[in-house]
Amino acid sequence: MADARIVNVLGVVGTGAMGAGIAQIAAQAGIAVRLLDARPGAAASAAQKLGEVWAGLAAKGRMNPEAVEAAKARLHPIASDAELAGCDVVIEAIVEDLGAKKALFAALEPIVGTDCVLATNTSSLSVTAIAASCTAPGRVGGFHFFNPVPLMKVVEVIDGALTEPAVGATLTALATRMGHRPVRCIDSPGFIVNHAGRGFGTEALRIVAGESAARPVDVDRALRDQVGFRMGPFELLDLTALDVSQPVMESIYRQYHEEPRYRPSWLLRQRLDAGLLGRKVGRGFYAYRDGKAEPLPEQSVPVAAPRPVWVWGDDPDWEAALASMVRDAGWPVETASRPSDAALCLLAPLGDDVTAAAQRARIDPARCVAVDALFGLAKRRVLMTNPATHAEFAAAGHALLAAGGVPVTRIKDSPGFVAQRTVATIVNIACDIAQQGVATPADIDAAVTLGLGYPKGPLALGDALGPARIVTILARLSALTGDPRYRASPWLRRRAALGLSLLHVEA
Template sequence: MTSHHFNIETIGIVGTGAMGRGIAQIAAQAGLAVRLYDTNPHAVAAARDYLADTFAKLAAKGKLDEPAAKAALERMTGAHTLDELAVCDLVIEAIVENLEAKRTLFRELETVVGERCLLVSNTSSLSITAIAAACSDPSRVAGYHFFNPVPLMKVVEVIDGLRSDPAAGDALMALARRMGHTPVRAKDMPGFIVNHAGRGMNTEGLRVAGEGVASFVEIDRIMREQAGFRLGPFELLDLTALDVSHPVMESIYHQFYEEPRFTPSPITGVRLAGGLVGRKAGEGFYRYVDGKQQVPDELVAPTALPARVWMSRSNAAARDAVIALALKAGVAVDEGDTPAADALIVVAPLGLDATTAALDEQLDACRVVAIDTLFPLDAAKRRTLMTTPATTREARDAGHALFAADGVPVTVIRDSTGFVAQRIVATIVNIGCDIAQKQIATPRDIDLAVTLGLGYPRGPLALGDALGARTILTILRNIHAVLGDPRYRPSPWLARRAQLGLSLTQAEAADINASNEAPQ
């Protein structure tokens, strides 16, 4: 396969829906000539009108000066037939997510465009190699996956198919930067980077809800206010809508041959069948009135504090934090080796459920409450408390009162391996590590793609480093030991780096040395 140099000045866009329009907008603003084509000629005219309106609004807001807005619109022309894309240096396909439809289009495009024209797909879930197989020259076919809305979501995945010329990907990377976007490079694997990494939050949130641990709203509150994410899993699912996200969950699960880490949930299947798809339908995991999310009021915390508190010694850092909170609330601390008969018993497990933590230390499960200390208790905007199935109401309320005494809201959940935040965050980190282990993308690109594409506060690898790779490894190993579910088996990337005390963003040292020595 000979490597080419690709020079891109004129681009064709096939499909003028939301994605096609968004790509056209950023390309025209970057000074590229754009040709729009759609099988429906009215759609092309509508797209041009929409973009004229968009540029006018940007100019009115002062985000684009008038001459630049006018010039951007003038660079955009409609194409009535595919033949009119013959002058293009690049054609981006943004049509329906259907493999045969895309292959048919690419076959046809190949007969129209010049041999130095790149053919790329904006697919989010189909194999680039499979699309390219329809072409006589698969070396010029690649993936160029943008996110909706394109002008605001400043990341694009550049995907190399098995037969793609690396120079094609290089040209797409450079073009993305010219259009003001951050490119990330990925191998042709199901879900690429972002849709692959996004499995952690949604599937694990659904798993927690499916086990009856906490309600949708409680899980969202914990992930937002305790773990620091912008949206919880169910708010996110309502935003993307289940008619989009449920098929993606099923597709990635089956494409990875029923990998347990990606198991979808019957919860979304049932809700999709009932039309409760999310915000756009007025009802999903939440109800929406005039577009506003309806959230139930939080229960008022009990105020009757425990007589005294006995804190497990199994987690020294957690013990200090809990004792500090108890003393601040004016509650006596029981320093005995075993808890006194009237003491509230507090444990702070990593990955274990409250039941296992109580039995491991031969504690009275009726008086045990567990507190999640993965995120610092003193800095948290929310705390999560967990009971065993035997915990009395009196013990539960005393624990709730204690941890809410300084005004921080507390969510009380049923017993769960790894609470809520621990298990969702550990799953996010673990899947990110597995993407690195499979060499689908570099550690840097994985974190970049996730922060920009999913809006997480940190990428999965940086998040693992911030919380401690060893801590994440302990959480996963303990969940795995209690449940026996292969879903929680730690990625080798995580396990090795945690044991060696290396950053999760660290590539193999030998590879780093080799690349430093390679001739420039």
Template sequence: MRIRIVGAGAMGRGIAQWAASAGHTVELGDVRAEAVTDAVESVVSMLDRAVAKGRMSAAGRDATVARLVPLADPWGAGPDVELVIEAVREDLETKAEVFGKLERALPSSAVFATNTSSLSVTRIAAALQDPSRLAGLHFFNPVPLMRIVEVVPGAATRPAIPALLTELVEGCGHRAVTVADTPGFLVNHAGRGLVTEALALLEESVAGPADIDRIARDVLGLRMGPFELMDLTGLDVTAAVIDSIWQGFRCEDRLRPSYLTPNRVVAGLHGRKTGQGWYAYGDGAEGPAPEPAVNGDGDRPVFLAASGSGETAPYVESLAGALEAAGVRVERGGGPSADALVLVPVWGTTVSGAIRAGGLPAERTVGVEVLPAAGR
């Protein structure tokens, strides 16, 4: 298939590498000529790495590079183009304008796909003379490694198009999932529980980015935490997605965008691509501060208080077992001795509430949250 990709940023170049590696001819265009040059260089260096690691032959790399066609003019004629994948910035007017120009340049048989993360596919298509030729094709970053792709038919999309896109995706070795044209589709809607909520935790000074990320990795078992993810995606993209999902669901409060993001976007703190986001990147950048070492008083006994909730009893017992296994002297019984550290499991209550309800010594009581589902 001959595919034209418009938008040679983080996503466009990843999609180009993925499709060209699978044998498709890929034209790559952008309003910024340097973006196309950078994209081709970046794809070549990724392929070189694959060759160095023995995952691709040198001949395979050369053939893939030969299938990449940099375009000086993204709106140039393309009589053989069968599919366009648009990956320009997340803005409805920009995308509508891009497709308008492509509609004039390319044959009416060419199928149009948008990589929008959160805009309405139906609304992007509505700007076309033929809205039935467009669907969403939503990749994840980095495209060659993230093997799931959302196929999103708009309200007017021809029924044959989702099937064609699914065949393309699966033929290139990724998994296609057809989802409805709702704000954020499936993955980014679900992702609000992680990213929007992490920003709310930061707003409320519950913890800083490094701690929230560490907990997401250690406790939720994620490969990266929400702030690391925002730095990878780019805060400019993430903020546009957050806004558009919020507006799409008619300003539902649970999806409310954080006041922390707009200034950071304007200041260019977008993450890896600008060298500075929630973390610093590049030569000499210091990583996040390591978790402080625990240097408590090892001989101090620990009294485990009841939380008042019967549901926590089994977890209190397993916590006691874990502490004893670690060599801690655990006190049981009516109340803590004079120097014992008091731990109280909190579940649906605040630590202050548990202290008051249990008559516990506030100056040496610490709440612990039991996480049965995480087995922790």
């Protein structure tokens, strides 16, 4: 196998959710598909259901009737392995079990031609381990689609330790022909998407369960409104269901030999035991009625009389933004280098908690509150107090931030608030993935935007905020917590030091 081979006949083994989706996009792309399932009648039933899907698309005017008939004619349910002879590629989407996948490929090898590619849609097993059952392991590659396949337009093309280059080339060309964006990566736990997605949930759990600095709803609101995530991490955990996501978190942590970056939380195990699985059972981090989360009110805004405000920030632009926000609220701004005794001190630190920021600014922590200015102040304002903040000043800070009608979320002292530390964690993990040579920077970002629906790829997000700032956030998180999960990736440090984009391609 030297170059990408043209795929005229595709075999799909396992015609459940994933196999049927793969068969759908392949048939739509003009490829003949042979469908095989261990359960009698399952392949024929999948083909029939796909016919109904296409009829539905035709009824909505999204597919013409001739194309429907042509696609239906390309589906061939078969009843035995032997009928896969003559396939150019066989994709398995059977049960997620190493023994079953190994046995399948070992059985298929003598049936298919010597240059037939055997592709696995595994989401968590090692492609290399699956290939090990074959006499020619070089013909095996990973081809990891996402659910639902027709809508999730990205597929990971995974090179096992022995995969021949032509296998990746064939799968890459096949993905493009089926209308999907291929992202190429080496066989490693979580591949790209499930690896890059580790930061979002684990950091949110760290804030909620590890530090009790905020409630799940506060974290979700901050990440949605400040950063633009479609869904917060706890909403996502509820949607995915804990019986699916908790084992994945544990598995990736173990596979990376307990790397602290991926450390899950005891809270998930406990909630799993309690049956608080999420949306599908009506109870998770949120309560659900008729499939919809019951709304939780915003925190109530205390009443406080205007008082002088002294502002301090890690960026002069943030100080200017805070001063103008204070003036817009009709409160007086103090412009002296030190606050008066009556002043509320409003800080905008990067990566620090209020305690550390007050120490750096050399002011009385009892009068200090902080606001996260890194993502702007327009959509939501995250207010942070420290253990010494006097109730009167906390109330004043809350009332001030809410004065313009922007929602305010108050949290306890947390280095990097919610959004700064979560985004820094996500960027740092993506940099580690690049450092490990798992995938190119461009493929990491494409995989994450298409596979996880993030507003930007993690490396583009790091660029937008500034790699040097991400390093600072991580350094301050490390200093306060002593937790090695926050050590900055050398890949990130180097680019920050050189002033390079995180998407820069090395010569």
